Amino acid sequence: MSSILKFKRFYLKYSKNISFSQFFKPLFIVHNLLYYFIMIEYFTEALVLDKEDSGEIDGLVHFYTEELGKVTGKARGVKKMTSKLNAHLEPIHFVKVRLISGKNGYFQIADTLSFKKELKKEIKNSPENLAKFLRISRFIKDMTFEMQTDFGLWQAIKKIFSSNAEEFLAYRLILKNLGFDPEYAACDFCGNKKISYFHQQDHNFLCQKCASPCTKEARHHQTFSENTLLIRLL
Numbered sequence: 001m002s003s004i005l006k007f008k009r010f011y012l013k014y015s016k017n018i019s020f021s022q023f024f025k026p027l028f029i030v031h032n033l034l035y036y037f038i039m040i041e042y043f044t045e046a047l048v049l050d051k052e053d054s055g056e057i058d059g060l061v062h063f064y065t066e067e068l069g070k071v072t073g074k075a076r077g078v079k080k081m082t083s084k085l086n087a088h089l090e091p092i093h094f095v096k097v098r099l100i101s102g103k104n105g106y107f108q109i110a111d112t113l114s115f116k117k118e119l120k121k122e123i124k125n126s127p128e129n130l131a132k133f134l135r136i137s138r139f140i141k142d143m144t145f146e147m148q149t150d151f152g153l154w155q156a157i158k159k160i161f162s163s164n165a166e167e168f169l170a171y172r173l174i175l176k177n178l179g180f181d182p183e184y185a186a187c188d189f190c191g192n193k194k195i196s197y198f199h200q201q202d203h204n205f206l207c208q209k210c211a212s213p214c215t216k217e218a219r220h221h222q223t224f225s226e227n228t229l230l231i232r233l234l
């Protein structure tokens with residue numbers, strides 16, 4: 001066996017180990033570099049967070065995966081009517097996806113299988129649920145970085161998308177797993193322990209009073225524009 005193949009097998013074996021990833025965080029740089037230079041195949045569970053067009057017939061799909069955290073995969077020919085990939089690659093679908101790392105930093109999507117079919121049915125029957133889960137998946141996409149494995153967050157995502165809990169509870173759970181636990185937070189402006197919102201761009205917590213655009217506190221801080229994304233936590 002060639003030494004490259006031996007190394008590849010060793011790397012594949014240990015990079016899948018969660019404690020390996022967590023204890024050797026500085027190795028993430030090396031880890032990322034390896035993806036650029038070695039073709040590695042992964043077969044992992046994932047949530048489709050978002051999908052966008054890429055050229056005439058291709059698509060870019062953003063996943064939150066069990067093994068790699070958030071990744072972007074290129075789906076060749078996904079916009080063709082006959083594409084087998086297309087049906088599974090819609091946002092808020094859980095899939096099992098085979099990803100092949102490419103030299104350009106993107107993953108190539110080799111194939112996908114849908115699973116957790118019961119969720120699809122539940123969502124299909126309720127436009128409110130559909131909108132809610134789309135907002136939550138957008139939040140996960142915006143709040144996470146590519147290629148940062150987080151098994152705790154993956155477990156939280158599975159829990160959120162397999163229940164029909166209140167939307168604010170989903171945000172609280174995601175924030176807790178990202179290191180912004182609302183339980184121990186206070187308003188970043190006045191110190192009030194009763195927080196009502198999370199400011200997505202600034203990563204601040206706010207109480208009801210400081211978040212209201214009518215109060216003099218909000219005007220004083222001049223924080224809020226029309227496009228401010230305030231995530232309700234109560």
Ligand SMILES: [Zn+2]
Nearest residue numbers: 187190207210
């Ligand atoms: Zn406040």
